[in-house]
Amino acid sequence: MRVLTNVSLQELTTFRLGGVARFFCSVTSLEELRDALAYARTRGLPFFILGKGSNVLFSDDGFDGLVIRINIRGRHYEEDSKGDARVTAGAGELWDDLVAETVSQGLWGMENLSAIPGTVGAVPVQNVGAYGVEVRDLIDWVEVLDTKENTLHIFSVADCEFGYRESIFKRPEGQQYIVTRVAFRLSTYPIPKLSYRDLAAYFENTDTGRLTPKEVSDAVRTIRNRKLPDVTEVGTAGSFFKNPVVPEQVYKELTRWFEYLPAHPHGEGMYKLSAAYLLEQFGWKGRRGEHVGCWDTQPLCLVHYGDGSTSELIAFANTIIEDVKERTTIILEPEVRCIDVELRSV
Numbered sequence: 001m002r003v004l005t006n007v008s009l010q011e012l013t014t015f016r017l018g019g020v021a022r023f024f025c026s027v028t029s030l031e032e033l034r035d036a037l038a039y040a041r042t043r044g045l046p047f048f049i050l051g052k053g054s055n056v057l058f059s060d061d062g063f064d065g066l067v068i069r070i071n072i073r074g075r076h077y078e079e080d081s082k083g084d085a086r087v088t089a090g091a092g093e094l095w096d097d098l099v100a101e102t103v104s105q106g107l108w109g110m111e112n113l114s115a116i117p118g119t120v121g122a123v124p125v126q127n128v129g130a131y132g133v134e135v136r137d138l139i140d141w142v143e144v145l146d147t148k149e150n151t152l153h154i155f156s157v158a159d160c161e162f163g164y165r166e167s168i169f170k171r172p173e174g175q176q177y178i179v180t181r182v183a184f185r186l187s188t189y190p191i192p193k194l195s196y197r198d199l200a201a202y203f204e205n206t207d208t209g210r211l212t213p214k215e216v217s218d219a220v221r222t223i224r225n226r227k228l229p230d231v232t233e234v235g236t237a238g239s240f241f242k243n244p245v246v247p248e249q250v251y252k253e254l255t256r257w258f259e260y261l262p263a264h265p266h267g268e269g270m271y272k273l274s275a276a277y278l279l280e281q282f283g284w285k286g287r288r289g290e291h292v293g294c295w296d297t298q299p300l301c302l303v304h305y306g307d308g309s310t311s312e313l314i315a316f317a318n319t320i321i322e323d324v325k326e327r328t329t330i331i332l333e334p335e336v337r338c339i340d341v342e343l344r345s346v
């Protein structure tokens with residue numbers, strides 16, 4: 001394990017923003033991860049666990065500690081007699097490589113979560129979701145290293161306390177755990193989930209009884225390409241805000257002004273509203289600051305066009321938060337993990 005100093009966080013994150021990591025290392029095994037933690041501990045440094053940096057935003061002041069990139073690899077398949085398959089992958093595997101491999105083997109489960117950047121270790125942290133599927137629906141267990149006790153544990157789905165883009169790993173009580181491996185349950189029997197509006201429209205004239213997971217995966221890739229920026233071309237971390245969850249009364253009030261506001265029931269008496277729709281109504285779609293802006297085809301996705309700064313992005317995000325709050329009383333919350341960065345209204 002080699003520790004580097006003053007490594008640019010712009011090189012390590014898909015937003016391509018942030019100052020420098022005072023110390024940085026990449027670990028390829030559990031032993032190296034333990035060494036890295038010992039390095040931080042003996043020097044009294046805070047540490048930050050990074051995958052591919054596709055859902056984080058670091059401050060322009062950088063990170064005054066050790067950034068540890070998890071590069072623990074390994075994929076392992078098991079099939080049982082009932083047609084279920086279990087795939088176990090190291091936290092450093094690329095999520096989309098795993099998706100592509102499973103769908104090309106005819107396994108059902110991950111196809112709706114195609115083309116999402118990032119690593120396997122990151123998916124349980126924010127309970128990644130897209131096109132009507134959340135990763136908690138597929139997870140069997142999550143292996144974690146408890147950094148306080150230096151012990152390995154297997155977390156069940158219940159232990160992970162998943163919510164909408166939420167898990168124990170995002171909350172203060174989960175900060176002592178580092179995801180090292182994840183096991184997923186997949187199926188050899190067809191279980192297409194095509195009810196999400198964009199997917200249903202895509203397959204409108206198709207005999208969906210004969211679909212393969214690869215065909216569904218390709219459809220998701222096409223839909224995403226139409227809407228979302230390519231992270232290799234423009235700085236972004238996907239949706240910057242969560243879709244707000246509000247009481248039914250607030251939703252009903254809003255429909256007086258926005259008749260077509262997309263909304264989904266989200267637990268008792270609550271509705272999850274489309275933030276993208278609201279942002280479009282308020283004129284944010286395609287709006288640009290100097291180096292940052294709202295993406296042309298999906299305003300929930302904030303982008304960095306280059307040569308910008310985290311403070312510029314945050315100022316832009318704060319203007320959106322203020323605008324939405326003034327018009328609707330709703331306070332948008334970040335979906336992206338903001339490290340040492342304060343959003344004004346949250």
Ligand code: EPU
Pocket residue numbers: 129130131132197198227237238239240241242243262274275276277278280285297298299300335
């Ligand atoms: N919409 C508009 N205007 C737009 C774009 C969308 O009005 O410019 C409306 C449409 O009615 C559309 C609805 O908003 O049907 C929902 O849009 P979309 O399908 O893009 O989904 P989203 O709710 O905005 C969420 C996730 C995305 C995920 C998509 C697809 C969050 C915060 N975002 O976005 O995840 O890809 O659903 O399932 O939940 C991410 O987390 O980084 C991410 C990209």
